[in-house]
Amino acid sequence: MEAKNKRRLFLEGMRDGMPICLGYFAVAFSLGIAARRAGIDAFQGFLMSFLNNASAGEYALITTIAADAGYLEAAVITLVANARYLLMSTALSQRFSPDEKIRHRLLVSYDITDELFGIAIAREGYLEPMYSYGAFAVAIPGWAFGTAFGIIMGNLLPALIVKALGVALYGMFLAIIIPPAKKDKIVGVLVVISFAASFVLSRMPVTADWSEGTRTILLTILIAGAAAVLFPKKEEE
Amino acid sequence: MKTNIYVYILLAGLVSYLLRVVPVTILRKPIKNKYVRSFLYYVPYVTIAVMTFPAILTATGSYVAGALALVVGGLLAWKTESLPLVAAACCLVALVAQMF
Numbered sequence: 304m305e306a307k308n309k310r311r312l313f314l315e316g317m318r319d320g321m322p323i324c325l326g327y328f329a330v331a332f333s334l335g336i337a338a339r340r341a342g343i344d345a346f347q348g349f350l351m352s353f354l355n356n357a358s359a360g361e362y363a364l365i366t367t368i369a370a371d372a373g374y375l376e377a378a379v380i381t382l383v384a385n386a387r388y389l390l391m392s393t394a395l396s397q398r399f400s401p402d403e404k405i406r407h408r409l410l411v412s413y414d415i416t417d418e419l420f421g422i423a424i425a426r427e428g429y430l431e432p433m434y435s436y437g438a439f440a441v442a443i444p445g446w447a448f449g450t451a452f453g454i455i456m457g458n459l460l461p462a463l464i465v466k467a468l469g470v471a472l473y474g475m476f477l478a479i480i481i482p483p484a485k486k487d488k489i490v491g492v493l494v495v496i497s498f499a500a501s502f503v504l505s506r507m508p509v510t511a512d513w514s515e516g517t518r519t520i521l522l523t524i525l526i527a528g529a530a531a532v533l534f535p536k537k538e539e540e
Numbered sequence: 541m542k543t544n545i546y547v548y549i550l551l552a553g554l555v556s557y558l559l560r561v562v563p564v565t566i567l568r569k570p571i572k573n574k575y576v577r578s579f580l581y582y583v584p585y586v587t588i589a590v591m592t593f594p595a596i597l598t599a600t601g602s603y604v605a606g607a608l609a610l611v612v613g614g615l616l617a618w619k620t621e622s623l624p625l626v627a628a629a630c631c632l633v634a635l636v637a638q639m640f
Contacts, residue, residue: 354553359588364552381552384587385559390580392563393571412560466600467635473596474613474630476588481617490585497589519590527586531579
């Protein structure tokens with residue numbers, strides 16, 4: 304009975320993970336197009352996505368690699384771009400059964416992403432690791448193979464098409480930040496300020512010579528930090 | 541300094557995992573401080589916005605194609621919230637714009 308229940312949970316996770324897998328494949332494909340420009344090969348792209356499971360974080364890493372900006376900057380930009388997972392993980396940690404085994408805590412946290420966190424937290428009761436593993440089993444390959452496939456296709460397709468596909472990632476970024484900006488005015492103002500400040504720093508003497516990663520780290524800490532002090536969010540949930 | 545792509549990837553993977561695993565294993569408590577919570581809430585929007593612009597302008601090698609993709613993508617994201625649709629529209633606009 305126990306084994307059967309685990310199997311059922313795993314299959315449920317796989318079922319709910321399928322649409323996520325398809326979405327991941329598409330996003331990862333465009334990430335692969337960008338990775339290829341930075342000189343990352345298909346296997347390296349597969350490994351990067353398998354180990355990181357993060358779109359914005361991996362894109363930031365790619366720009367750091369492209370600029371040959373050093374390991375410290377790569378570590379810091381990954382920390383900044385993925386900082387939101389800290390918030391998700393703290394939320395998820397409240398949903399584990401108090402006597403959940405440590406190995407399940409170690410494994411479930413491996414792939415906390417916006418989407419996989421979303422489907423896990425939406426369920427009732429204590430977190431069921433087998434459900435998350437089922438979703439991971441389809442989502443992780445979708446993400447990792449999508450990246451490798453993007454790199455391979457980037458080498459095969461005509462340059463005109465590859466350049467056009469390169470814009471897809473920015474389109475997805477817009478689809479991530481614009482709808483919340485519509486609902487939360489402060490987020491909207493932050494997006495506009497971020498666009499403007501990023502543009503100015505990319506053209507100004509001195510800061511124009513910095514890598515894109517350095518500018519992103521600095522602006523994120525300054526703008527998000529100022530917003531947190533001036534407009535702290537009220538307690539949610 | 542001669543850098544190695546594998547070192548970059550492993551280092552980033554380690555940082556990504558630590559961010560996710562530490563709250564679940566060591567901290568195990570919700571973040572109470574409203575300023576820290578707010579900072580973590582605002583961070584992704586600022587980071588993604590900074591990475592999007594002006595980078596989108598130079599993504600295709602044509603400023604016009606990049607700018608058109610930004611405008612169309614931005615408007616569509618405001619209207620539909622559909623991630624695949626916005627991404628596909630940006631590609632199409634960039635493709636057509638490059639042909640002229």
